Amino acid sequence: MKSNQTMRAVAIDEFGGIDKMKPRKLPVPEVAADEILVRVDTAGVGVWDPFEREGRFAKEFGIKANFPHVLGTDGAGTVEAVGGDVHNLKRGDRVYGINLMSPKGGFYAEYAVIKANNAATIPQALSTREAGVLAVDGVTALDGLDKTLKLKAGESVLILGASGGIGHLAVQLAKRMKARVLAVASGQDGVEFVKRMGADKVIDGHREDVLKAAREFAPGGLDAALLTTGGKAAKQAVEALREGGRAAYPNGVEDPPQARDGVKIMSYNGEPDPHTFAKLNELIEGGPFEVHIARTFKLENAAEAQQALNDHYLGKLALVLN
Numbered sequence: 001m002k003s004n005q006t007m008r009a010v011a012i013d014e015f016g017g018i019d020k021m022k023p024r025k026l027p028v029p030e031v032a033a034d035e036i037l038v039r040v041d042t043a044g045v046g047v048w049d050p051f052e053r054e055g056r057f058a059k060e061f062g063i064k065a066n067f068p069h070v071l072g073t074d075g076a077g078t079v080e081a082v083g084g085d086v087h088n089l090k091r092g093d094r095v096y097g098i099n100l101m102s103p104k105g106g107f108y109a110e111y112a113v114i115k116a117n118n119a120a121t122i123p124q125a126l127s128t129r130e131a132g133v134l135a136v137d138g139v140t141a142l143d144g145l146d147k148t149l150k151l152k153a154g155e156s157v158l159i160l161g162a163s164g165g166i167g168h169l170a171v172q173l174a175k176r177m178k179a180r181v182l183a184v185a186s187g188q189d190g191v192e193f194v195k196r197m198g199a200d201k202v203i204d205g206h207r208e209d210v211l212k213a214a215r216e217f218a219p220g221g222l223d224a225a226l227l228t229t230g231g232k233a234a235k236q237a238v239e240a241l242r243e244g245g246r247a248a249y250p251n252g253v254e255d256p257p258q259a260r261d262g263v264k265i266m267s268y269n270g271e272p273d274p275h276t277f278a279k280l281n282e283l284i285e286g287g288p289f290e291v292h293i294a295r296t297f298k299l300e301n302a303a304e305a306q307q308a309l310n311d312h313y314l315g316k317l318a319l320v321l322n
C-alpha cells in the first residue's frame, strides 16, 4: 500500500446525533509495529455504536477522540499489511477483530488498523461477511458463558434476548459447551430462528411467562442465566435461579436485575485477547455455526443502518464495503 492513499469512510467531526455521520475521503491509517491493516469487507453495526457516536465510550474510558473519527467497533476483511512485531498474521489472511475508540478510527471504512491482539483469523466454517459481525458479540457471548458464569456441561442456562446479537451466538456456544439451554427470544420469528440454533426449549419473552417456563424447564431452579436485556424478563430469570445459581449481564444492558439472596449477579465486559479468540474459533469450528445478518447496508448508508438498530430484527446488522 502506498502512503498518502485515501479511502472511503464514514466519520464524525464531533460527538452527537446521527446527523453528525458523514461519508468522507480520509487517509488510510498507518500501521504501528503491533498492528495490522485490514481491507474491510464487512463492518458490524452494533447496538453500542450510537454510544461511540455520542461520545459515551470516550467519556467512560477517558479517551480523547481524534477527529475526524471513523466509526465502527468490529469488522472483518483481508490483511493488507502487518507491523514489524506481528508474527501470527500475514498479508492475505482473512481476519476479524475489534477496535474500540481507537485514535486511528474504526471499521466504517475501506481500511482499518487493529491491534494484532484484538484480531484473529476467521474460522473456516464462516464467510468473511458473517465474521464481520462476530467479534464483539462473539467475545461477549463467550466471556459471559465461560469466564463469568463458568458454565459446565450438563448445567441448565437461560439465555435472555436469544434472537439478538449476543443471544443467538450464546445459544450455539452453550450447546457446544454441552449445557441445557432455555432460550428466551423476541417475537414468533425470533422463536423460529432460535429453534434453528439448537436450543432445547424456546419461548417468546414478550408474550410468554419467563418464570413459569423456567420452572418447567428446571424444576429445581436454573443453574445460570445470561441476560442480554433487562426489565421484567431479566428479573423473572433471576427469580428462577436455584440457591447458589448465578446470572451475568454485559455492561450496557439497561434496567439490569437487582441482587437476590442466595444467587450471584455479575456484570462484565467482553474482553478481546488471543486466548478468547482461540477458544471462540475452536467452538465455532466444532460443527455448523450460524452468524445471522438480518440486513446489510452500503457504507454511505451507515446512518440509515444505525437508525435501523431501533427496529425489531434477528441477529445483527452490517455494512458491506464491496
Ligand SMILES: NC(=O)c1ccc[n+]([C@@H]2O[C@H](COP(=O)([O-])OP(=O)(O)OC[C@H]3O[C@@H](n4cnc5c(N)ncnc54)[C@H](OP(=O)(O)O)[C@@H]3O)[C@@H](O)[C@H]2O)c1
Pocket (backbone or CB within 6 Å): 046, 047, 048, 136, 137, 140, 160, 161, 162, 163, 164, 165, 166, 167, 184, 185, 186, 204, 205, 206, 228, 229, 233, 250, 251, 252, 253, 254, 268, 269, 270, 271, 311, 312, 313, 315
Ligand atoms: N459490555 C460489553 O462488553 C458489551 C458487549 C456487547 C454488547 N453489550 C451490551 O449487551 C446488550 C446486548 O447486546 P446485543 O448486541 O446482543 O443487542 P441486541 O441484538 O439488541 O440483543 C438484545 C435482544 O433482546 C431482545 N429482547 C428485548 N426484550 C426481550 C424480551 N422480553 N424477551 C426476549 N427478548 C427480548 C431484543 O429484541 P427486540 O428488540 O425485538 O425486543 C434483542 O434481540 C446491549 O445492551 C449491548 O450494549 C455489552
